[in-house]
Amino acid sequence: MADDSLPPSLEGALLPKVLERHFAKVREWQKSPEGRKALARWERDKLARQRAEREEFCALRGVPDDVEVRRWALEPHPHGPLFDAIREAIQWQRAQQESRGGLVPVVRLLIGPPGTGKTSAIGWAVTTWPKRARYITADELCRAKEDSWNDAGDVSLLALDELGIEAHPDRVIELLLRRWSKGRLTLCATNLTLGEFTVRYTSTAGSRLLDRLRDQHARGLRPSVVVTWGSLRGGLGL
Amino acid sequence: MMPQLERDLRFSTAPLHERCVYAQLFAHRNELAAVLALGRDPSVVVARILGIDRAEAEGELAKLRASGLLGDGLTLLVGARSSRARASSAPATGEAPSADVEVVREALRVYGGSRRALARDVGCSESALRQFAAGHSSLSGERFGTLAAQLGVRSAQCAVEVRSAQCEVEPRTTHPTAHPATAQPTAQPVSLSDSLSSLSVSSVSSEILSKESEANGESLREGTAQQLRSDDCAATQPTAQPETNATPKRRTQRRTPRAPAVDPVPPVGTVARRVYEAITTDVALGPRVTGPGDLSMRLAAICDGTTVDPAREVIQLGAWLLRKPEGHWKDAAAGLLRNISSKVNDARALPVAAPGVARAEAPGAAKIDYQGRRVVGPAGLPPGSAWDKTKEEHEAEEDALYRRAYEATQPKTGGSNGR
Numbered sequence: 001m002a003d004d005s006l007p008p009s010l011e012g013a014l015l016p017k018v019l020e021r022h023f024a025k026v027r028e029w030q031k032s033p034e035g036r037k038a039l040a041r042w043e044r045d046k047l048a049r050q051r052a053e054r055e056e057f058c059a060l061r062g063v064p065d066d067v068e069v070r071r072w073a074l075e076p077h078p079h080g081p082l083f084d085a086i087r088e089a090i091q092w093q094r095a096q097q098e099s100r101g102g103l104v105p106v107v108r109l110l111i112g113p114p115g116t117g118k119t120s121a122i123g124w125a126v127t128t129w130p131k132r133a134r135y136i137t138a139d140e141l142c143r144a145k146e147d148s149w150n151d152a153g154d155v156s157l158l159a160l161d162e163l164g165i166e167a168h169p170d171r172v173i174e175l176l177l178r179r180w181s182k183g184r185l186t187l188c189a190t191n192l193t194l195g196e197f198t199v200r201y202t203s204t205a206g207s208r209l210l211d212r213l214r215d216q217h218a219r220g221l222r223p224s225v226v227v228t229w230g231s232l233r234g235g236l237g238l
Numbered sequence: 239m240m241p242q243l244e245r246d247l248r249f250s251t252a253p254l255h256e257r258c259v260y261a262q263l264f265a266h267r268n269e270l271a272a273v274l275a276l277g278r279d280p281s282v283v284v285a286r287i288l289g290i291d292r293a294e295a296e297g298e299l300a301k302l303r304a305s306g307l308l309g310d311g312l313t314l315l316v317g318a319r320s321s322r323a324r325a326s327s328a329p330a331t332g333e334a335p336s337a338d339v340e341v342v343r344e345a346l347r348v349y350g351g352s353r354r355a356l357a358r359d360v361g362c363s364e365s366a367l368r369q370f371a372a373g374h375s376s377l378s379g380e381r382f383g384t385l386a387a388q389l390g391v392r393s394a395q396c397a398v399e400v401r402s403a404q405c406e407v408e409p410r411t412t413h414p415t416a417h418p419a420t421a422q423p424t425a426q427p428v429s430l431s432d433s434l435s436s437l438s439v440s441s442v443s444s445e446i447l448s449k450e451s452e453a454n455g456e457s458l459r460e461g462t463a464q465q466l467r468s469d470d471c472a473a474t475q476p477t478a479q480p481e482t483n484a485t486p487k488r489r490t491q492r493r494t495p496r497a498p499a500v501d502p503v504p505p506v507g508t509v510a511r512r513v514y515e516a517i518t519t520d521v522a523l524g525p526r527v528t529g530p531g532d533l534s535m536r537l538a539a540i541c542d543g544t545t546v547d548p549a550r551e552v553i554q555l556g557a558w559l560l561r562k563p564e565g566h567w568k569d570a571a572a573g574l575l576r577n578i579s580s581k582v583n584d585a586r587a588l589p590v591a592a593p594g595v596a597r598a599e600a601p602g603a604a605k606i607d608y609q610g611r612r613v614v615g616p617a618g619l620p621p622g623s624a625w626d627k628t629k630e631e632h633e634a635e636e637d638a639l640y641r642r643a644y645e646a647t648q649p650k651t652g653g654s655n656g657r
Contacts, residue, residue, distance in 0.1 A: 018298070021289055022258045036525040041564055043521045113625050193624045194635055202643075211647065214640040226632040230619045 050076065054127050062135040063123040072120035073127040082110060082121035085225040086187060090125075092221045093185055103183025107176065107213060110189045111197065112227025118189035122159035125187055131156035138166040141175065153178045156185065163190035164200065173206045180212050194224055240264065246316045252305045259298050260307045262287060264317050272351065277343055280312040342367065501531040510538035512549040517574075520556035526570035533571050537578055544585045551578050 029035045054074045057063075063073050072078055089108040096104040110118040126133040132155045136144075139162060141152060152158055153175055166172060179186050190197060202210035213223040243249045243264060249257060263270070266287055273283055285295035302308035309315050346367075349356045353364045360367070504510035513534035517523050527533060537548040555577055559567055567573045619626045627635075 018288055019258050040521055040525045210643050214643050217640050224636055228629055
């Protein structure tokens with residue numbers, strides 16, 4: 001909004017003289033010291049409200065209770081290669097949907113050794129997603145009941161962590177294909193290397209998944225993002 | 239919008255137009271009572287508040303009364319009880335105010351609306367004077383005589399000029415109106431510039447006080463309005479003849495208001511400029527710091543020659559202050575100076591090696607993230623691990639994977655082609 005003093009419903013509308021004068025006074029007050037103090041107070045309250053909302057989403061959407069994961073999940077504007085990779089996927093999906101018209105599925109795979117911030121990054125995405133989102137590990141997914149499994153297939157954003165530890169990769173493949181057919185965004189994190197992931201998920205039963213990932217790669221978005229640094233655990237200072 | 243208004247259903251269900259108009263009247267509720275006590279017409283008052291003409295103001299008042307937000311006159315029905323501007327002081331239509339009421343109102347005008355001063359001189363309370371002005375009760379004969387005497391003295395002392403553009407001062411040649419019991423008819427009606435240029439009545443009394451100080455503070459009991467006119471507005475009186483033979487009056491030098499000091503903005507590219515931008519863009523520090531330019535130059539000067547980065551310290555302190563409750567650190571400039579000075583003192587207290595001594599290469603300073611936490615870099619990958627590859631190597635591996643997958647899906651050329 002260019003003029004914050006005008007409510008969105010009145011922006012660009014022809015206002016009566018009385019209301020124009022009123023909003024002119026509002027703008028003038030906003031520039032005064034008292035107005036700036038009120039604005040700072042409002043900014044603080046807004047930050048507090050946003051933080052409370054994100055904390056609620058963390059709990060509702062299943063983000064782990066780990067202190068570091070929650071800290072990054074509640075961060076409003078985190079920086080880092082993994083966060084940038086997730087933002088790139090979201091922007092690419094939006095651009096494709098605008099140009100092609102319709103839902104475009106996206107799978108972004110975060111591959112790296114343990115402790116490199118993959119869970120924190122997908123937890124942040126789940127917390128800040130404006131629509132329905134959910135965090136779940138592959139093992140929980142395979143042991144989940146049908147309702148929970150269907151829900152994981154329907155949510156707008158699914159963060160699938162710890163790929164590779166589940167007992168039945170077929171269920172994971174089936175879920176990924178189901179979400180692909182519905183045009184959803186899926187973020188996966190795994191400690192497997194690219195070769196191990198390929199062998200486990202794209203062999204005979206997963207050849208359809210490999211073909212879809214190849215299609216996404218051909219359209220301009222790499223499905224996998226590889227971490228090139230070591231573990232961060234024990235690194236962030238007090 | 240004010241919360242006490244939002245809570246009322248009459249306000250929240252009213253149309254947006256009426257709500258805005260009512261909010262503006264409510265914002266001036268403290269002045270409304272004082273102005274109405276002087277006998278002003280509600281539509282005139284509303285017209286001055288909203289900046290519209292009188293006919294339009296009457297229409298707005300009618301709409302507000304129809305919405306149930308306004309009572310008779312200018313009685314504000316929605317809002318705090320103490321904020322009601324009672325319009326009962328306004329006289330009913332067609333009913334002329336009594337002479338007593340006119341006298342008291344005139345006295346209030348002469349005193350610049352200062353009920354306290356008038357009540358003190360007359361010898362009654364302010365609330366009683368308010369009742370007299372509203373016409374609810376009448377002054378006793380003795381008090382009326384006192385009021386009349388004070389009125390005469392005051393009218394001879396100063397001419398009431400309420401920000402007239404032509405600087406017209408109408409001489410007060412009236413005799414003080416008397417109580418009917420003493421039977422002294424009024425000689426001339428007092429005429430004053432009837433202007434609502436300032437709704438706050440205290441500004442009018444300040445005008446009067448400035449006029450008195452301008453006249454050297456001497457008593458003008460003997461002075462006439464003619465002398466006053468020549469002192470104040472001689473240029474606008476074409477018929478006034480300057481008294482060249484009279485001794486010039488000693489005028490006290492009017493104290494010119496001190497111009498506010500201009501806050502200097504540091505030049506671009508300097509450390510002080512970085513500090514200035516850090517202060518002005520900070521949500522918590524920006525509104526609390528007055529004179530950020532001067533403060534930033536002082537902070538840069540304090541940190542000059544030390545390892546302390548003032549801009550980084552300002553950012554950290556701003557983030558810390560944002561987490562604090564409101565009201566914390568009222569003097570943000572003093573807080574910044576105090577904190578950064580202590581850091582500079584700590585940095586200077588560290589021992590410095592002699593210049594000739596060979597020193598081992600100092601380890602890199604720990605990085606601090608934007609939240610003030612020390613950041614230690616990630617551990618290195620174990621040598622020979624599968625992850626020990628560059629980004630380009632990983633991408634090449636991925637490209638090869640998808641190329642192979644593509645080739646596997648394509649029909650093989652050659653072989654049996656129908657032969």
